[in-house]
Amino acid sequence: MSLLRPDDLIRSVSDITPEFLAARGLRGLLLDLDNTLVPYHSYDDFPRSARWVEEISGSGIRLALLSNATVKRAGEWRSRLALEGVGMAGKPYPASFRRAAAALGLPAYQVGMVGDQLFTDVLGGNLAGLHTILVHPLVDNALPHTRLARMLERRVLARYGHAWGPDIWQPGGPEDPHEP
Template identity: 70%
Template sequence: MSLLRPDDLIAHVSQITPEFLAARGLRGLVLDLDNTLIPYKSYEDAAEIIAWAADLRGAGIRLYLLSNATAKRAAFWLPKLGFDGVGMAGKPNPRAFRRALEVLGLPAPQVAMVGDQLFTDVLGGNLAGMHTVLVEPLIDNALPHTRLTRRLERQVLGRYGHDWQPRHPRKGAG
């Protein structure tokens, strides 16, 4: 079960600042796309996230996108976000995380995996020896398998003493 335990739980990626990272000895981020950076299925303007990523890069933080979204969706967002990455990554396969670490040129303890799912992002990051940050999903996409997964995630987090419920439930894309 400890492989499903995130090191940090936060409401939104914008809470990750250079100070947040420095306090944890982190120099890089591997980031999930859907419901972490961008709402699931959205192609709408993401100026705030793009500016956030640019600010982190300007502070010397290395960024890489590791998404299970389609390669086409990742290819749409990567130039806008301003950093490298892949879609169809196959998370939680540790091989995908090791490849991200190679691209970043950083050892696992200096990199955080940031995502909205315990069973892909947190599990994969922990298997790779990375710091893990679980963020509140941007929207409730209401897919049947996602609803089940979210219920299981709450049970697992409850075992760790986290009664983590979204503070601002967001309804959105289907």
């Protein structure tokens, strides 16, 4: 079960600052796309994430996209966000995480994996020896397999003492950190 335990649990990528990363010894980040940086299946501009990517990369942190989205979708967002990286990465298989970390020119212990799913982002990142950062998903995806995964994620997180789910925080609420 420890492979499913994120090193950090935060609400939004915007909570990740250069100071946050320095305190953890991180010099690079691998970033999930859907429900981490942009809403699932959206091609609409998401200025909050674009500003965050610009600020973090401007501070000298190396960034790359590591997504299971289609090559076309990942390529579109890589271009828009000025990121290196890949789509159809095959997460949670650790080889893709190791290749992406190596492409940043950093050892695994200096790289964080940021994503919204325990069974892909956190599991794969932990298997590859990365620092894992779980963010709350931007939108509630209604696909049946995603609903099931989210229920299982809440149970796993509860085992670690985290009460984090739709009953705790609602996207679009008055303090929604994901609003553009």
